[in-house]
Amino acid sequence: MTAVEKAARLASWLVAATVVVFLLGPLVVTVVVSFTSSSIYTLPPPEWSLRWYASLSQKSGLAEAVWLSVQIALLSTALALVLGTTAAIAVVRGRFAGREAIATFAVSPLMMPGLVVGVALLQAFRAVGFRDAWTSLILAHVIITLPFVVRTLLAALERFDFTLIDAARTLGLSYPQAVLKVLMPGLAPAFLTSGLFAFLASMDNYPISIFLTDARNKTLPIKMLQYLEEQPDPTLAAISTGLIVLALIVLAVGSRSVGLNRMVH
Amino acid sequence: MTAIRRIDGFAWLAAPALVYLGVLYAVPLALLLFKSLSTAGTFPSFAGYAEFFGDDFHLNILWRTLRVALLVTGLSLLVAYPTAFVLARARGVVQTIILVAMVLPLAVGVVVKTFAWSILFRSDGLLNKMLMGLGIADEPVRMLFTETALVIAAANIFLPFMVLPIYAVVRQLDPRLVEAAATLGATPLHAFFRVVVPLTLPGVVAGAAFVFSMAVSMYVIPSLIVGERSQTMAMLIARSYLFLRDEQLGSSMSAILLVIAVAVVLGSSALIRRLGGGRT
Numbered sequence: 378m379t380a381v382e383k384a385a386r387l388a389s390w391l392v393a394a395t396v397v398v399f400l401l402g403p404l405v406v407t408v409v410v411s412f413t414s415s416s417i418y419t420l421p422p423p424e425w426s427l428r429w430y431a432s433l434s435q436k437s438g439l440a441e442a443v444w445l446s447v448q449i450a451l452l453s454t455a456l457a458l459v460l461g462t463t464a465a466i467a468v469v470r471g472r473f474a475g476r477e478a479i480a481t482f483a484v485s486p487l488m489m490p491g492l493v494v495g496v497a498l499l500q501a502f503r504a505v506g507f508r509d510a511w512t513s514l515i516l517a518h519v520i521i522t523l524p525f526v527v528r529t530l531l532a533a534l535e536r537f538d539f540t541l542i543d544a545a546r547t548l549g550l551s552y553p554q555a556v557l558k559v560l561m562p563g564l565a566p567a568f569l570t571s572g573l574f575a576f577l578a579s580m581d582n583y584p585i586s587i588f589l590t591d592a593r594n595k596t597l598p599i600k601m602l603q604y605l606e607e608q609p610d611p612t613l614a615a616i617s618t619g620l621i622v623l624a625l626i627v628l629a630v631g632s633r634s635v636g637l638n639r640m641v642h
Numbered sequence: 643m644t645a646i647r648r649i650d651g652f653a654w655l656a657a658p659a660l661v662y663l664g665v666l667y668a669v670p671l672a673l674l675l676f677k678s679l680s681t682a683g684t685f686p687s688f689a690g691y692a693e694f695f696g697d698d699f700h701l702n703i704l705w706r707t708l709r710v711a712l713l714v715t716g717l718s719l720l721v722a723y724p725t726a727f728v729l730a731r732a733r734g735v736v737q738t739i740i741l742v743a744m745v746l747p748l749a750v751g752v753v754v755k756t757f758a759w760s761i762l763f764r765s766d767g768l769l770n771k772m773l774m775g776l777g778i779a780d781e782p783v784r785m786l787f788t789e790t791a792l793v794i795a796a797a798n799i800f801l802p803f804m805v806l807p808i809y810a811v812v813r814q815l816d817p818r819l820v821e822a823a824a825t826l827g828a829t830p831l832h833a834f835f836r837v838v839v840p841l842t843l844p845g846v847v848a849g850a851a852f853v854f855s856m857a858v859s860m861y862v863i864p865s866l867i868v869g870e871r872s873q874t875m876a877m878l879i880a881r882s883y884l885f886l887r888d889e890q891l892g893s894s895m896s897a898i899l900l901v902i903a904v905a906v907v908l909g910s911s912a913l914i915r916r917l918g919g920g921r922t
Contacts, residue, residue, distance in 0.1 A: 389725070463658055467655035470652045494667070
């Protein structure tokens with residue numbers, strides 16, 4: 378190895394180490410701050426305390442916001458799994474024109490400005506006189522969750538060996554039985570990872586939800602920003618720590634079943 | 643039915659998703675574009691665009707939005723490129739640590755991470771204490787409400803979206819190509835710029851397009867880090883809908899942001915195809 382290569386390699390390792398600290402640092406700081414006894418964000422905390430966790434129960438509307446976000450994330454992810462899987466099968470197995478266009482279209486909301494999609498939906502719902510906040514949030518969040526499902530399922534289906542279905546049918550299964558017993562278990566890891574990321578994306582969404590909520594239906598991110606404006610105390614760090622723990626659980630489940638390396642694709 | 647069979651039975655499986663996205667995504671966006679081009683019932687009208695482009699205040703916001711998005715993309719590319727190579731070469735625990743550092747922040751969400759940065763940037767925050775402790779600064783540096791803070795926080799939040807596509811192409815890079823280049827007399831630098839860089843370009847373009855399109859339309863990050871004092875396009879759109887009730891201006895600005903995003907998507911995928919990359 379020449380000196381140039383050695384220097385380049387050392388420099389890249391330094392950058393990578395900095396990146397790891399840069400990426401995980403903010404999360405660590407949030408968790409540490411949530412255990413402070415002080416009402417301002419002094420670091421390190423003067424004393425440790427659980428008072429901000431105790432104050433969670435006094436935050437008005439927090440429990441409702443969490444429950445609303447969970448409902449919307451679960452339902453929109455379930456809907457996206459059905460719509461996304463069928464669409465991905467059509468794209469991978471079909472032999473018709475425009476399949477690539479369908480794939481691009483279904484994944485495109487990931488790269489669209491969320492706020493613009495939110496504004497567009499607000500105007501469209503208003504134009505037809507539709508005013509139910511809960512339902513419009515679910516309908517809108519499918520647009521957020523669908524790209525995750527389509528993207529992951531496309532990759533999984535391209536790897537799937539479809540002659541297995543023919544083999545199962547030769548062994549006496551009907552076509553629906555073969556799909557149920559061979560294809561579905563084969564796709565299970567893809568359902569799991571895409572479902573988890575879709576769920577988290579819905580839980581986190583702010584720019585689309587902000588246009589569709591009303592006074593009674595506020596999702597967690599909207600409530601969090603509202604708390605931050607009203608009373609920026611470390612209760613917010615406690616809520617954030619809860620969300621970080623949720624992310625860690627998701628990551629643990631995902632890496633157990635498919636491995637971290639497959640999760641990033 | 644026979645005619646349908648001839649088209650392809652599988653095509654019908656795409657129908658539910660296409661109808662859904664058509665009704666709840668494509669049509670609303672088309673309506674928004676239509677609305678941006680009509681005033682008080684007349685179509686076409688460019689009054690909304692005239693209002694936007696005729697005002698230096700708005701043009702400054704557009705320019706700031708594009709500048710911040712470019713800086714965010716540049717900064718994240720700069721650190722993501724070497725990181726992707728390290729990640730591709732790393733094994734065992736080191737690989738797991740880097741992957742966790744990529745995926746965990748993705749799973750945490752923008753609101754939590756932005757909140758974390760707003761703590762770090764405070765004048766009595768950790769970053770200021772470190773700067774003063776190291777003797778770099780004598781008194782607290784104002785970080786919150788600055789564009790630099792915005793760029794750093796946004797680059798941090800979008801960084802995994804830059805690293806992962808580059809990592810995907812670096813992982814498939816055949817190390818023998820570099821050896822072959824060396825055998826043919828190329829210096830390491832020459833081999834890097836003539837062999838490695840061109841082969842990883844599809845990943846770079848995919849990552850840059852993704853980060854740019856997210857940075858140009860980010861809303862939560864600037865509203866918490868810089869606030870109303872220096873607005874971005876997305877903040878102005880939200881304001882014009884939620885507070886000002888100026889939907890003419892709001893829909894025109896939304897259309898401008900939409901055109902930028904669509905141009906980035908189409909441009910980058912055409913570029914990736916030309917560079918010989920697959921679907922990312």
